[in-house]
Amino acid sequence: MAAVKETIDTVAALEKYEHGFTTDIDQEFAPKGLSEDIVRFISAKKDEPEWMLEWRLEAYRRWLELEEPNWAKVSYPKIDYQDTYYYAAPKTKEGPKSLDEVDPELLAVYEKLGIPLKEQAVLAGVEGAPRYAVDAVFDSVSVVTTFKKELAQAGVIFCSMSEAIREHPELVKQYLGSVVPTSDNYFACLNSAVFSDGSFVYVPPGVRCPMELSTYFRINAKDSGQFERTLIIADKGSYVSYLEGCTAPMRDENQLHAAVVELVLLDDAEIKYSTVQNWYPGDPETGKGGIYNFVTKRADCRGDRSKVSWTQVETGSAITWKYPSCVLRGEGSSGEFYSIAVTNGHQQADTGTKMIHLGANTKSRIVAKGISAGKSTSTYRGLVSAHPKAKGARNFTQCDSLLIGKTCAAHTVPYIEARNGQSVFEHEATTTRLSDDQLFYCQQRGLSQEEAVALLVNGFVRDVLQQLPMEFAVEAQKLVAISLEGSVG
């Protein structure tokens, strides 16, 4: 009954959005609005080479020609792209050489969020506890990256994107934009023009990354957008597990987050990418404020037998528009997508995945669990397609939706395109509410209604939680319970 105990403790510890604090930190901004000058400004701030600036300007020009997509089942007032700061960074003297030089205010933020930035702090835990390296991104810049030395010994490059552009231009040039091209879609294009920072990972052939890598994104500044760009390259036969977490303060204004994540996998490589997304969801009563989370994530399984696994727990954001995809190009490559999307209050989530089978004997698996409560809407939108050359392709998809309350909505919109006679696609979806019988059973045994709901919901999403790395799974379980607080009765 340990699980029950844990659930009860979790529920007992419930509070509203706990990462909603703001930090008064000396920051430096680019002027509001977006223009070629702003793009130049960002590029100059980052001390970028000429080719990078050209790349950005090209993206910006294309962005001007694109139209904002409107096919998702989300509605929001028109975004004024000129009313946002595209660059906000904590002021620093020279660029900190070590953690001691980082603004203590900033360190306090991460301590409050429970993110271990001090390497010894990680080690201070239980002996043999798993360690993970952190890249902390605060608004537009990466503040600190831990364990770099130890990772470098294994040959793994883990640094901020700005650093990668300076230190490893050959890798960046080769792979940046090769998975998500500049003009892929409206938000990816905007990101390409103004992206400020993000993480860069390169794992050399045959290396199993010695620890979990993670990036922690924090939006702090008012009226600013966050546009990070992550690029992970897993060379032949390598393995890396990468975690991503995000939070933002509570504000009445909506803030834009348009990120791009590119994963490149060569022969026999494997990437496990986990996200716990907990951006500020807006006021649960009025729907005011919250983050617009418009993200493009894609993995390109170029190599034979490569494997990518996306796991996401989406509990935050006012609006989520996100479809982590797998391009299964290499023979025998496989893609997995495990997702929990929890919406409450006035949140809207339109999320899912694309599994594009191009190579022979490619496999994919999709398990998506959506939970809607309050006045929220949650949509699963997915595409599974098999090219004529993808002989022996195999897909299994399961999407289940759970509705809590009379005013929420849950939608399932899968697209399946089969173009050869030797592949097998299976898809099943269900939509139900929490079973009265099960609730009654739990309450009969002395659980309160909220405890019972949390317990049943955790059972509903168990398949996905099991895919998360340990530390994240505990965190995610709590998050799911917190997000659903106040949704019953």
Next chain:
Amino acid sequence: MSLASALKTGDVTELPSRRDEDWRWTDLRGLVRVLPESAPKFDGQVAAGPFAGLADGEILFVNGRHVSTNGQGEVMALRFVAATDKTSQGASYALVVEPGASLTLLESHEGRAAGYVTDVALDIAVGEGASLTRIVLVDDDAEAVDVVTARVELGAGATFNQTVLTSGARRQRIETHVAHPGAHAQVRLDGIYLLNAQRHADQTTVVTHDGVDGVTSQLTKGMVADQARGVFQGRIIVQPGADQTDARMGHHALILSDKAEIDAKPELLIFADDVACAHGNTIGALDEEAVFYARQRGIPELEARAMLTEAFVGEVVERIEHDGARELAAAWVAKQLGREE
């Protein structure tokens, strides 16, 4: 954007294209560059339809024009015949099933010409406690473009059963919209498509549950061979307040060739919480072990494959309530698969 409006105005830009989300797999705009001239009045004799002998009466349309209505009864044949090559035609028909009444509609779309473009719109109202069974047999020319749209509204406690049997056309869409504002409606929406050569068939359904306690059971099965393309788009909408809805949708298809294609979009849009909705979708090849088993027992390969396909879609045939129509559907399946006696 519809074929009907394009036929009315003669403007091909009115045709739905790939850019229209609901038509992405059934592109008319890209196929029809010029609309053929309007079909003339047909004076010749029209041979008996596929349901002859099963119905009490017959309503006949030829080249988009109503020609005759003979007889009356609980089983009626509704025929749409295209009789002139390379022409276009549009027809519409409204049908009311009175409260408490029961009707079996045996509808056939008969291509007796080549390369025609045809649009049929049906408006059906099923009264309170009434029951309608609609069996649709579509037998189009390989070069035809055919769009059939039926809008069905159900009164409280009404029952609507439908089975569509089609062998496809150059481009074909059989679209059914069912709404039930009243309570306790029962809907069965089935389909079979058996396609070869370069044929295309699109079965699109939209069921909107407005009233409480509605039940929808949907099963579509299909087979595509050669370069054929099968499309299934099923949408079930449960509106706020439509509690106790029980909706199940299934689409299962076989692809027998590497150049064939199946596209499916089974959608659930749920705005009420006290519901049970599910859909299942599978696409794959015939089970090679089953084929091997049959061959081991002396059944030639082609026949074994046809037999297995027949058994696969047989489940849909079995669900037809009307005895005569069920037998006819079984015979139609056998014929399409080249297994006639």
